Amino acid sequence: MQSLLRNVCRAGNRGAAARLLEFAAPVATQPPSSAIKHLRPCGFTPPTGLDQFLCVQNRFISRDGVPASSGFCAKVLMTRGLSTVGTAEVAEDEDDSSSPAVEHPPRIKFKRPDKTARHIMNILNKEAVEKVRTEREIPDVQPGCIIQMRLQVPENKRRESTLKGIVIARRNAGINTTFRLRRLVAGVGVESVFPLYSPNIKEMKILDRKKVRRAKLYYLRDRMNALKK
């Protein structure tokens, strides 16, 4: 198993499939030092300079033995992980001077951030939220706030309508954070769900903040108070 992995790594380095067949035999024709050299994190040169930088970052992180924090190292780390499996016991101190791309760090087993796709999505979400927050002033709406907002509906009417109601629920989901507004319109209760960071919301103002002991105020549906709720 270990030798097979070494072969895979080596084949990746050289790009020669023929070598793989050669090393199917248990006897390794190459001297052990170079074999160990090629055990390095698959030293294939990353295509862009950015990845090179990331490899360097990798080096720093693995040297400290601290699990990588940045999600962008994920791709490199995962490929690194492929080669580190089964070769943990190899302790290397000599640096591979023949590798053209980056200086290979000493091989220490480290943790990589699991579920890295989720990590990247979190970062994307945060960036999108930050972008909207810098453009518009969005107050902190919590359940129990009485809100007045100006909304521009695209549905065939470009007029701005003013809505006033109480927030009865709030759902946090990054850029898709929504809140539920309940209001009395011409004697009939209407509940609307709006995305908090929607560009249609032109202005939002908190009029009052009621003390509630709940996150979702669905009990208000039964208690239709006659006053502005």
Place this chain on the structure above:
Amino acid sequence: MGSVGNNLYGGINSSAETVTRPSHCDAISQQIRTFIQMRTNLKVVDNSGAKRVMCIQSLRGKKGARLGDMIIGSVKEAQPRGKVKKGDVVYGVVVRAAMKKGRSDGSEVQFDDNAIVIVNNKGELIGTRVFGPVPHELRKKKHLKILALAEHIV
């Protein structure tokens, strides 16, 4: 009712109207509002004379009618002197639905009750006034007369 109520497409669950329930079972009685289908009672919000109509057929959708769709109903309760009497089979346009309707900008809207306006089979209003709020969706369905007579457009 809790677990059954979670089934959004259950034919058994007609659109529930607001019922005052005892507070101890509030956690279970999350009312999932569904389509307007056969046997659904709806309120009539114009001055055509009818007060309550029971849906006997939804003219759009296999599962039932939503906001802005047309239905066929039977008048169950009517005012003494009106244009329609009890037992008449009438067409109606749903102007308020307890089931939420999504809009193109990502928002959703839902009302507290189900209400219709009585029309003839061509889509023209029988009554002359409409009470209560109506949603924007009627504009797309070309019910402009209803929008014109409405008190408030949501």
